Amino acid sequence: MTRHAAIRQQIEGLILSGALKPGDRLPSEQELVAAHGVARMTVSRALADLVAAGLVVRRRKAGSFVAAPPSEEKLLGVPDMREMLPGHSHAVLKRAVRVASAADRARLGVVPKGARVLALLVRHDSEGRAAALEDRLISLEAVPEAAEEPFAALPPGTWLLHRVPWTEAEHRIRAAGADAVVASTLGMGLEEACLVMERRTWRGDQPVTAARITWPGDRHAVTVRSVRGPLRG
Amino acid sequence: MTRHAAIRQQIEGLILSGALKPGDRLPSEQELVAAHGVARMTVSRALADLVAAGLVVRRRKAGSFVAAPPSEEKLLGVPDMREMLPGHSHAVLKRAVRVASAADRARLGVVPKGARVLALLVRHDSEGRAAALEDRLISLEAVPEAAEEPFAALPPGTWLLHRVPWTEAEHRIRAAGADAVVASTLGMGLEEACLVMERRTWRGDQPVTAARITWPGDRHAVTVRSVRGPLRG
DNA sequence: AAGTGGTCTAGACCACGTC
DNA sequence: ACGTGGTCTAGACCACTTG
Numbered sequence: 001m002t003r004h005a006a007i008r009q010q011i012e013g014l015i016l017s018g019a020l021k022p023g024d025r026l027p028s029e030q031e032l033v034a035a036h037g038v039a040r041m042t043v044s045r046a047l048a049d050l051v052a053a054g055l056v057v058r059r060r061k062a063g064s065f066v067a068a069p070p071s072e073e074k075l076l077g078v079p080d081m082r083e084m085l086p087g088h089s090h091a092v093l094k095r096a097v098r099v100a101s102a103a104d105r106a107r108l109g110v111v112p113k114g115a116r117v118l119a120l121l122v123r124h125d126s127e128g129r130a131a132a133l134e135d136r137l138i139s140l141e142a143v144p145e146a147a148e149e150p151f152a153a154l155p156p157g158t159w160l161l162h163r164v165p166w167t168e169a170e171h172r173i174r175a176a177g178a179d180a181v182v183a184s185t186l187g188m189g190l191e192e193a194c195l196v197m198e199r200r201t202w203r204g205d206q207p208v209t210a211a212r213i214t215w216p217g218d219r220h221a222v223t224v225r226s227v228r229g230p231l232r233g
Numbered sequence: 234m235t236r237h238a239a240i241r242q243q244i245e246g247l248i249l250s251g252a253l254k255p256g257d258r259l260p261s262e263q264e265l266v267a268a269h270g271v272a273r274m275t276v277s278r279a280l281a282d283l284v285a286a287g288l289v290v291r292r293r294k295a296g297s298f299v300a301a302p303p304s305e306e307k308l309l310g311v312p313d314m315r316e317m318l319p320g321h322s323h324a325v326l327k328r329a330v331r332v333a334s335a336a337d338r339a340r341l342g343v344v345p346k347g348a349r350v351l352a353l354l355v356r357h358d359s360e361g362r363a364a365a366l367e368d369r370l371i372s373l374e375a376v377p378e379a380a381e382e383p384f385a386a387l388p389p390g391t392w393l394l395h396r397v398p399w400t401e402a403e404h405r406i407r408a409a410g411a412d413a414v415v416a417s418t419l420g421m422g423l424e425e426a427c428l429v430m431e432r433r434t435w436r437g438d439q440p441v442t443a444a445r446i447t448w449p450g451d452r453h454a455v456t457v458r459s460v461r462g463p464l465r466g
Numbered sequence: 467a468a469g470t471g472g473t474c475t476a477g478a479c480c481a482c483g484t485c
Numbered sequence: 486a487c488g489t490g491g492t493c494t495a496g497a498c499c500a501c502t503t504g
Contacts, residue, residue: 012462016461041274052285053461054461055462075457075459076457076459077309077310166461167460167461167462168459168461169458169459170457170458170459171455171457171458172455172456172457173406173428173454173455173456173457174428174450174451174453175408175427175450175451176426176451177425191424191426192410192426193425193426193450194408194426195406195407195428196408215408217407217408217409218407218408220407221405221406221407222404222405223403223404224308224309224403224406225401225402225403225404226308226309226401226402226403227400228287228302228398228402229245229248229249229286229288
């Protein structure tokens, strides 16, 4: 392993484990140089890699800081729900703490038997009109404090990002006909085409949350734009 | 502008304009050092940035080469159609060269009036079963040689990548009910939920192609996996 | 065997933004 | 004003892999 990779990995570990939280300041280059006994360019390279990975933000004179994790949607390269929906608001329709059923365990992935989960049903509105239905499971093994959170101010996806440093995420996008719950909540016909986004996030091997967000097919599209060449944006 | 950015931009221009084609060899670091009158680390930084942007591949002893562009699907972080579909094959159902209609021009973006386009309808099969329907327009202004291509060996998306160095791409994913053509080609019921992926690519300001690929909603999902921390993969 | 990229050093000057 | 990151230099040694 190269020296810059070793330094990078050490800091990476502190961030992904949660020991360093978003906004925390890292040692300065000079301090890292002294601590590791390497040249400044070597430390610089390690930090540059962390910036490229989106884990660190650097500001002159101020220092290097742990970056705020991107929203679940930004992961996909997609704009946020809150930017995408003008006049966004949300309402928690259902909320239950329960011991994970077999179906819950299948959705989340490997969860110990007897583990408790929080199940949420949230409607997202845009300018007063129902825009999407979110059906989410949160593992209380991974995020025990979610049990007492009302999710009044922040929707669960946003709220979670501020608590749990996830390390892995998976998105699945598919189409499906509206079932009875979706049809009545979103005001559409049974079996009408819907876009379904399923998201799962992990921290290491531990499942954190699984969300299924359903959009009316004719009112919503996921858009991703890519530019070749420029490094950022 | 910094020196490494200037060097990077010059090479970038040669690649994106098509002056340097995939597989072409770039000057060695030593040659670039001599040409630009800078230190080797500066050239190295420029090339490292190009590698990070996916434009260049470097191999020891061999040299630096223009990278092969990723498939249209890889852009999204999604596996290729040909990897995803076991026993993939395709069939060109329709093929027409015509002067761009108003609808064609709207789909492609800004195309001069009177410009000719190639319109294709392609069925993709997996192990003999219809898996997706591709409806594609290709601007013959951008890719004149497409007019004589039969698309027998390679499907149009793959074929195009080997000819045209695109600079920008946009994906839209939505759900829609199956229309008559889709339903009969893919063997599904009218109005059944489908996943529709619309792709457009440009080279500079010039539209190259617009594709709409329709999948049966219950048989297909787009999956994207993200890992936080590690730089690549 | 030789040429390539990969890494590292120990300096230096500069630009910027916070203090 | 000062400490920070950003860039750059002119060397060096090494690992790899191809011709």
